[in-house]
Amino acid sequence: MTANWLHHLIVAPIVLPLLAGAFVLLFDERRRVLKATISLASAVLLLGVAVTLMSVADAAAPAADVYLLGNWPAPFGIVLVLDRLSALMLVLTSILAIASLVFATARWQRAGPHFHTIFQILLMGLNGAFLTGDLFNLFVFFEVTLAASYGLVLHGSGPLRVKAGLHYIAVNLAASSLFLIGVSLLYGVTGTLNMADLAQRIPMIAPEDRMLLEAGAAILGVAFLVKAGMWPLSFWLPPAYSAAAAPVAAIFAILSKVGIYILLRLSLLFFGNGAGASSGFGNEWLLMGGMATMTFGLIGVLASQAMGRLAGYSVLVSSGTLLAAIGMGNAGITGGALFYMVSSTLTISAFFLLIELVERGQDTAANVLAVTMEAYGDEYEDAVDEEVGLAIPGTLAILGACFAICGILLTGLPPFSGFVAKFLLIASIFNPAGLGDPAPISATSWILVALIVLSGLAAMIAMTRTGIRTFWASLEGKVPRVLVIELVPVVGLLLLCLVLTIQAGPAMRYMQATAQSLHAPQDYIRSVLAAPRVRPEGEASR
Incomplete structure (x- = not known):
């Protein structure tokens, strides 16, 4: 039985950033150091809470820990549900939040008003979306997240x-x-918005209402596919992410995963093996849409000349891979996909931060000339004075090393976590039934594996080309001015990828256990619908 104070800790990821965001509003915008200290302290405390909740969720598994807000039982009241997947997303969000806030303290917090308040409201919305157990409050937290993201995407003007x-x-x-x-x-057909109650009622829907049910689920899915960036709904993502301020783009790396999280949660909860006639609904669309997104993303990666666009299309490759893995509908593949999600999100967030540092010392005209030289050969080389024997400055060497590690992670080359993630995915796709029971490999599986390999090849070509142009054959020879506080979050995120590589065994066991729980949601449903109310003193005696 979970200790009482740990049980009440479930609401902390929502309340903590809400209070921090409101508190920093009390201070004038000129007191930036104080605002940044409060905001960063909130994010660090949030990480501690998230790690504690992860241990609680792991100990309570396969059951979920359910918090009844207002002490009303499900499905009538609002519930927060903590399981392994929601705990994992809380930890990932808080890590990215700390990295983004540390980076923003250097200069980006001064680029517009109320940065820290909006940032904390974004964290509240994200954490609420990961913890909520009903669709109505999912909509509320989804809107809170979007409203805050509107302010952040415009932060810095231009x-x-x-x-x-x-x-x-x-x-x-x-x-x-x-x-x-x-x-x-969905509410018109089933009469409920509680996720566990919906999962229980869907198999019993009358045949004449099933088309309306699936139409509602499809429309709801499109809303999340827009957020996840599935092609052709992804046209907005690369321009928005590449234009956003660096710390904003870094935290936005988790926003596309909100759509992935909800699709993974709801598809297995509503249309899993126990959904009757609707079992597996939408899986084929997710699989085909995911592969189309991977194809579009890898073409965009190859075509990108600006690093911001390259990172934006890398988000699409990541989303497409995860959508296709969900569409496969296999627990082993889902486990590998969760490992890949963590690795790719940390990498892309670090890459967005790194891009701002690298491009700080670049000139747009020089970039255009570099592309011209690459396209038309050596006829422009005489315009550039050749300098031989220059020592590489320390700052540029650190930035170059971080860029190379990001390239290795995005490409999926050994020895980092990107390779481990793709290896686990490919192994699960080729052998979904487990090592002891090999099964025939379908043509769809071959295509998906080919796209995973080709996306890595595209990332290698694009990152190598960009790295040579930026660090080896740069036309300016100007070293960007970088503060230590800006390098720390980039290095920290990449070190976490290294830790994920070293601890791949325990991490993968957690991911596989999470996937098994998602594919067998009976314990989740039972935990939510049977969650006991807290009885006031004296009620039992009456």
């Missing part, structure tokens, strides 16, 4: 940022409308 930000806002407002329509259809 015409390019405003243009991309307005497109981002318009697309996500449309997704919110689809969310409402889908939820309304």
Whole structure:
């Protein structure tokens, strides 16, 4: 039985950033150091809470820890549900939050008003979306997250940022409308919005209502696919992410995973093996859409000349891989996909931060000339004075090393976690039934594995080309001015990828256990619907 204070800790990831965001509003914008200290302290405390909740969820598994807000039992009241998957997402969010806030203290927190308040509200929305147990509050936290992201994507102004930000806002407002329509259809058919109760009622839906149920689920799925960036709904993502301020883009690396999380959670909960006639609904669309997204993303990676666009299309490759893995509907593949999600999210977040540091010392005209030289050969080389024997400055060497590690992680080369993640994915795809029972490999599996390999090859070509142009054959020869506080979060995120590689065994056991629980949601449903109320003193005696 979970200790009482640990049980109440479930609500802390929502309340803590809400209080921190409100508290920093009390201080004038000129007191940036104090605001940053409060915000960063909140994020560090949030990480401690998330790690504690992860240990609680692991100890309680396969059951979920359920918190009844207002002490109303499910499905009538609002519930927060903690399991291995939600705990994992809380830890990942808090890690990215700390890295982004540390980076922002150097200069980005001064680029616009109320940065820390909006950032904390974003964390509250993200954590609420990961913990909620009903669709209505999922919509509430989804909207809180989007509202905060609107302010952050426009942070720092500039015409390019405003243009991309307005497109981002318009697309996500449309997704919110689809969310409402889908939820309304599901409620009209089932009479409930509690996720566990929905999962219990879906197999009993009358045949004449099943088409309406699946239509509502499909519309709801489109809303999350927009957020996840599935092709062709992903046109907004690379411009918005590449135009956002560096710490904003770094935390936005988790935003696309919100859509992945919800699709993974709901598809297995609503349309798993026990869903009757609707079992497996949408899996084929997720598989085909994921592979199409991977194809679009790898083409975008190859075509990108700017590092920001390269990172944006890398997000699409990551999302496409995860969507295709969910569509396969296999617990082993889901476990590998969770490992890949953690590794790719940490890598892309570090890459977004690194891009701002690298591009700080670059000139746009020089970049255009570099592309021209690459395209048309050596006829422009005489315009550049050759300098021989220059020592590489320490700052540039550190940035170059971090860039190389990011390239290795995105490509999936050994020995880092990107290789481990892709190896686990490919091994699970080729042998979904386990090592003791090999099964025939389908044509779809071959195509998916080919896309995983080709996406890594595309990333290797693009990162090598960009690295040579930036660090080896740069036309400016200018070393960017970088503060230690800006390098620390980049190095920290990459070190976490190294730790993930070293601890791949325990990490993968956790991911596989999480996947097994997701594919057998009976314990989740039972935990939520049977969660006991807290009885006031004297109630039992009456």
